[in-house]
Amino acid sequence: MLLISRILAIQVGLVDKPNVRKLHHGHIPLVGGIAIYLSMCVMYIFLDGSLPHSTTYLIGASILLTVGILDDRLDLPVYPRIIIQALVIILLMMDGAYLYSLGNLLPNNILILGWIGYIITLFAMWASVNAFNMTDGIDGLLGGLTCVSLLGLGISFYLGNQNKLAVWCLTLIAIIIPYLLLNLSIPFGKKFKVFMGDAGSTLIGFTILWLLLLATQGDNAVIAAVTGLWLIAIPLMDMVTVILSRVLQGNSPFKPDRRHLHHILMNQGLSSHQTLLTIVTMALLLAFFGIALEQFKIKEIISLLLFLGVFFIYFYLMKKLQSTTAKQHIIEELQVPKNNTN
Numbered sequence: 001m002l003l004i005s006r007i008l009a010i011q012v013g014l015v016d017k018p019n020v021r022k023l024h025h026g027h028i029p030l031v032g033g034i035a036i037y038l039s040m041c042v043m044y045i046f047l048d049g050s051l052p053h054s055t056t057y058l059i060g061a062s063i064l065l066t067v068g069i070l071d072d073r074l075d076l077p078v079y080p081r082i083i084i085q086a087l088v089i090i091l092l093m094m095d096g097a098y099l100y101s102l103g104n105l106l107p108n109n110i111l112i113l114g115w116i117g118y119i120i121t122l123f124a125m126w127a128s129v130n131a132f133n134m135t136d137g138i139d140g141l142l143g144g145l146t147c148v149s150l151l152g153l154g155i156s157f158y159l160g161n162q163n164k165l166a167v168w169c170l171t172l173i174a175i176i177i178p179y180l181l182l183n184l185s186i187p188f189g190k191k192f193k194v195f196m197g198d199a200g201s202t203l204i205g206f207t208i209l210w211l212l213l214l215a216t217q218g219d220n221a222v223i224a225a226v227t228g229l230w231l232i233a234i235p236l237m238d239m240v241t242v243i244l245s246r247v248l249q250g251n252s253p254f255k256p257d258r259r260h261l262h263h264i265l266m267n268q269g270l271s272s273h274q275t276l277l278t279i280v281t282m283a284l285l286l287a288f289f290g291i292a293l294e295q296f297k298i299k300e301i302i303s304l305l306l307f308l309g310v311f312f313i314y315f316y317l318m319k320k321l322q323s324t325t326a327k328q329h330i331i332e333e334l335q336v337p338k339n340n341t342n
Helices: 002-012 032-047 054-074 078-094 116-134 141-159 163-183 197-216 225-231 233-248 261-267 272-295 300-341
Strands: none
Touching (some): 002 032, 032 054, 032 163, 054 078, 054 197, 078 116, 078 197, 163 197, 197 225, 225 233, 225 272, 233 272, 272 300
8 A cells, every 4th residue: 555655646746855854865755644544444444433433533534634645745834734633623522532531630539621621632632743743853763653652552452451442553553564664664675765744643643642532531441641641751752842942942833943852862973773763662661661650550640740750851861962962063163164274
């Protein structure tokens, strides 16, 4: 399906072209999201719509994919895309899927959100979509982090006796692996390379949010809401850190830059493959740690405090590394004239 999609994408111009920020060679087809979506449609048919809110989810996914394809082809403005994302999540909330409880964060009581839950769900949708979109900076990273989150969700659903949802998560991983191999130029080389595109990252963010709502809300919930944070820890922490850094410097939160975790690690001398392995390993460890806290029945408030502690450490280290990298660049720029006069 990927190989057929990439041929069609090249013919209609649905490709990613190199520029100042995108340093790849050649025009790379943006078909990862399309192939994943078509495979999910096949899954939906075989599961006969038996998953909670699956029909509404698929309608929303179709809308987001269409808008994402248009964005990949025409480079749409940011705000219309945000509005459409909001309308899609409103559609899902109207079907009953929304964040109405944060679990047992209060002493001997469940923290019910009421109508505020609808607003938080809107922000959660935006956060999930953008968190995964922002990870799509080096080959394999978006696919790798998506597989980590799906693996964590699949294990959680299995341990909670939600076998159909566990199968859905594991099947999605199987669907993503061929994209991951082609994205990493394995085994056919760069000739068959493909990218996910905004259509794919948006679809993934929406899918992860839907699965997290199913995992954490309602009578059939299998994990606490705070455990869901551990399953998307790296994309979430990276997004929040980058946006805070932009805002603190007086820039737009949507202004592209090279402050992401993968940029910083590569600035420290790691290769793209070493960076990929490092980040995916970090994500796996955090996801399994969150699941372990859940299985050992550690209080949810303690899990939340631990997560916030990890985030503050992450934020501090990223700012420290950003500062070190900036100083190195200044020193290199000051040394250039001296070298030229010798």
